[in-house]
Amino acid sequence: MAEIRVEHLRKAFGEFVAVQDSTFTVEDGEFLALLGPSGCGKTTTLRMIAGLELPTGGTIRLAGEDVTYRRASERDIAFVFQLFALYPHMNVRKNIGFPLLAQGVPKAQIKARVEETARLLQIDHILDHPVSGLAGGDRQRVALGRAIVRRPMCFLMDEPLGTLDAEFREVMVRELRELHNRIHATTVYVTHDQIEAMAMADKIAVMNHGVIEQFGTPQEIYDRPASIYVADFIGSPPMNFIRFKAGLPKGARVARIGAAEVEMPELRRDVAPGELALGVRPEHVRFSDASPLRGAVYGSEYLGTNQIVTVEIEGGLVRARLPAEQSFSIGEPVGLTFKSERLSLFDAGSGRVIPSVLHEGALRQEARHG
Amino acid sequence: MSSAKAPSAKTTSVNAAHSVVEPSSRSKRIAATLVIVYAVVTMVPLVWIFLTSIKSPPDSISYPPKILFTPSIEGYCNLFTTRTRQTAEYIASLPEPDGVCDAVTRQRNMVIAGSSNFLPRFANSLIIAFGSTFLAVGLGTLAAYGFSRFKVPLADDLLFFILSTRMMPPIAVAIPIYLMYRQLGLSDTALGMMLLYTAVNVSLAVWLLKGFIDEIPREYEEAAMIDGYSRLQAFRKVVLPQATTGIAATAIFCLIFAWNEYAFASLLTSGSAQTAPPFIPTIIGEGGQDWPAVAAGTTIFLVPILVFTILLRKQLLRGITFGAVRK
Numbered sequence: 001m002a003e004i005r006v007e008h009l010r011k012a013f014g015e016f017v018a019v020q021d022s023t024f025t026v027e028d029g030e031f032l033a034l035l036g037p038s039g040c041g042k043t044t045t046l047r048m049i050a051g052l053e054l055p056t057g058g059t060i061r062l063a064g065e066d067v068t069y070r071r072a073s074e075r076d077i078a079f080v081f082q083l084f085a086l087y088p089h090m091n092v093r094k095n096i097g098f099p100l101l102a103q104g105v106p107k108a109q110i111k112a113r114v115e116e117t118a119r120l121l122q123i124d125h126i127l128d129h130p131v132s133g134l135a136g137g138d139r140q141r142v143a144l145g146r147a148i149v150r151r152p153m154c155f156l157m158d159e160p161l162g163t164l165d166a167e168f169r170e171v172m173v174r175e176l177r178e179l180h181n182r183i184h185a186t187t188v189y190v191t192h193d194q195i196e197a198m199a200m201a202d203k204i205a206v207m208n209h210g211v212i213e214q215f216g217t218p219q220e221i222y223d224r225p226a227s228i229y230v231a232d233f234i235g236s237p238p239m240n241f242i243r244f245k246a247g248l249p250k251g252a253r254v255a256r257i258g259a260a261e262v263e264m265p266e267l268r269r270d271v272a273p274g275e276l277a278l279g280v281r282p283e284h285v286r287f288s289d290a291s292p293l294r295g296a297v298y299g300s301e302y303l304g305t306n307q308i309v310t311v312e313i314e315g316g317l318v319r320a321r322l323p324a325e326q327s328f329s330i331g332e333p334v335g336l337t338f339k340s341e342r343l344s345l346f347d348a349g350s351g352r353v354i355p356s357v358l359h360e361g362a363l364r365q366e367a368r369h370g
Numbered sequence: 371m372s373s374a375k376a377p378s379a380k381t382t383s384v385n386a387a388h389s390v391v392e393p394s395s396r397s398k399r400i401a402a403t404l405v406i407v408y409a410v411v412t413m414v415p416l417v418w419i420f421l422t423s424i425k426s427p428p429d430s431i432s433y434p435p436k437i438l439f440t441p442s443i444e445g446y447c448n449l450f451t452t453r454t455r456q457t458a459e460y461i462a463s464l465p466e467p468d469g470v471c472d473a474v475t476r477q478r479n480m481v482i483a484g485s486s487n488f489l490p491r492f493a494n495s496l497i498i499a500f501g502s503t504f505l506a507v508g509l510g511t512l513a514a515y516g517f518s519r520f521k522v523p524l525a526d527d528l529l530f531f532i533l534s535t536r537m538m539p540p541i542a543v544a545i546p547i548y549l550m551y552r553q554l555g556l557s558d559t560a561l562g563m564m565l566l567y568t569a570v571n572v573s574l575a576v577w578l579l580k581g582f583i584d585e586i587p588r589e590y591e592e593a594a595m596i597d598g599y600s601r602l603q604a605f606r607k608v609v610l611p612q613a614t615t616g617i618a619a620t621a622i623f624c625l626i627f628a629w630n631e632y633a634f635a636s637l638l639t640s641g642s643a644q645t646a647p648p649f650i651p652t653i654i655g656e657g658g659q660d661w662p663a664v665a666a667g668t669t670i671f672l673v674p675i676l677v678f679t680i681l682l683r684k685q686l687l688r689g690i691t692f693g694a695v696r697k
Contacts, residue, residue, distance in 0.1 A: 072595045
């Protein structure tokens with residue numbers, strides 16, 4: 001097992017820049033999810049770490065060694081493909097044993113290690129089956145088996161659950177995380193599914209247009225999004241953005257939105273007058289008749305344990321996650337309050353977050369944990 | 371009552387759905403009849419050749435043609451031997467015939483003088499056809515893989531150029547090739563014929579195989595390379611096994627061309643490298659129109675192709691196995 005260090009990684013396909021300038025480190029034994037929409041460069045990043053694609057610039061270090069331009073076969077990594085890529089002309093046993101065969105492992109040892117791996121993944125009963133007849137989950141497990149049998153330095157996975165149906169995906173998410181907890185392999189996992197990333201990863205890198213928008217733990221990414229893009233991408237429904245024009249001094253604790261004053265975490269730098277966006281998670285919105293921030297109920301979605309109520313205010317629509325018991329009629333006037341210590345303020349022009357006490361808290365917390 | 375009705379409704383709908391996928395027994399019968407009729411029609415010349423090969427020479431030219439006759443091995447005897455005519459007294463003075471062919475020949479007042487050139491010509495055909503097929507498919511597979519997987523400069527133009535060699539009948543270049551071969555000393559050599567057939571077939575092989583290899587997802591090779599294999603090893607262990615269907619089909623096409631080729635063979639070969647196609651017609655000249663011998667030569671000539679096709683039938687029919695990659 002090893003640490004993966006990526007520095008100033010860049011990849012251009014002719015005019016198109018797939019990855020601009022990525023720098024991040026996956027610690028030994030850590031599970032990193034590369035999260036983003038299709039075309040954001042996450043798969044290209046993964047393929048460069050694997051050696052299936054050569055970077056245009058930058059370096060990749062595996063366990064301290066520069067492997068940037070080394071062949072895939074010489075990197076000691078395992079890759080799980082989206083479509084599994086099980087060799088169709090081999091049975092399960094041969095598929096799992098194939099990487100060992102390349103290393104020249106003796107036959108008896110291959111047999112033992114394949115069987116041990118199969119037991120770990122609970123596929124020992126299908127070892128001699130052809131791969132063509134397997135169900136999606138078993139294919140997934142065979143692909144994982146082929147990856148872990150070699151005990152490589154790290155695992156790279158390219159949306160391995162993308163083709164499974166939703167119900168089964170949840171089972172596999174649990175299995176993958178359990179597997180990771182057992183073997184503690186450094187893992188880079190590419191997905192466009194925020195739920196998968198949140199559920200499995202130790203760290204998440206949110207990518208957009210070839211740029212890592214934010215790199216951090218799932219909690220950091222959810223609670224302290226670094227940009228409007230991240231805040232919008234993570235969370236379902238996503239964060240609300242209330243747009244307003246203002247200039248604020250360092251130390252400001254109140255934003256004036258229309259007639260209402262909204263409390264927020266103390267700002268840590270001056271904000272030049274311009275377009276701003278106040279970010280509020282739906283679960284941090286409460287209804288309060290006394291609040292000066294007024295709006296009218298626009299619609300609601302019933303979700304069983306709770307409901308999402310959309311309210312139209314002056315700056316746009318605000319969604320609130322509320323207990324399912326309350327009922328509202330459309331057009332009903334309501335007042336809104338926010339959980340002030342959890343709000344983020346963004347520069348609407350650049351899309352970046354404006355640093356506040358919220359982020360310092362984060363630093364302090366991290367220092368404690370570290 | 372209603373509970374009994376529900377399953378029957380379901381069964382009907384299942385049957386209705388089935389009729390879309392599964393042809394009715396009536397249309398199946400019609401299809402089968404058409405296929406059988408077509409097969410019989412195409413089989414008639416082959417059957418006729420086989421029947422002629424086991425007729426005696428008088429039966430083979432009788433009119434109206436004989437459907438029922440006493441089978442004779444004479445055609446095969448004549449194919450493999452050369453004979454000389456002798457007087458009845460001389461033949462009577464010979465010791466007992468030492469074989470069926472000997473006996474059959476003596477009834478025609480002839481004795482076997484030696485073996486004919488058929489076997490060496492047939493061997494030439496085998497060597498040249500299988501050799502050129504092996505070369506064409508081997509080169510074609512490598513070229514097709516290259517075109518399919520790598521960024522080849524001017525790939526489209528090159529592919530078109532390769533195809534363009536097929537745009538005229540090969541015999542159109544017979545004279546330049548004849549002159550070239552004479553200069554190079556390749557005339558009437560097995561190597562020369564092998565190279566010629568390879569050159570003609572390799573364009574077909576590249577195009578056919580590129581289609582098959584394009585269909586094999588790259589992930590397999592990438593997976594193999596990550597599993598610790600070089601690209602060449604990945605090609606051999608992962609791509610080739612999956613391309614067997616395409617390779618088998620291509621090999622059959624190449625073999626049939628090389629095996630049946632007549633024009634170049636008769637132009638460029640006359641002696642040691644002569645193949646069976648130009649040789650078989652020469653049998654007619656030896657001692658009258660010996661149709662049973664010609665038919666026997668043709669029958670034997672058909673066997674290798676038949677065997678090759680039957681051997682590769684499984685590969686041809688198996689279809690491409692994409693089973694393990696979910697689409």
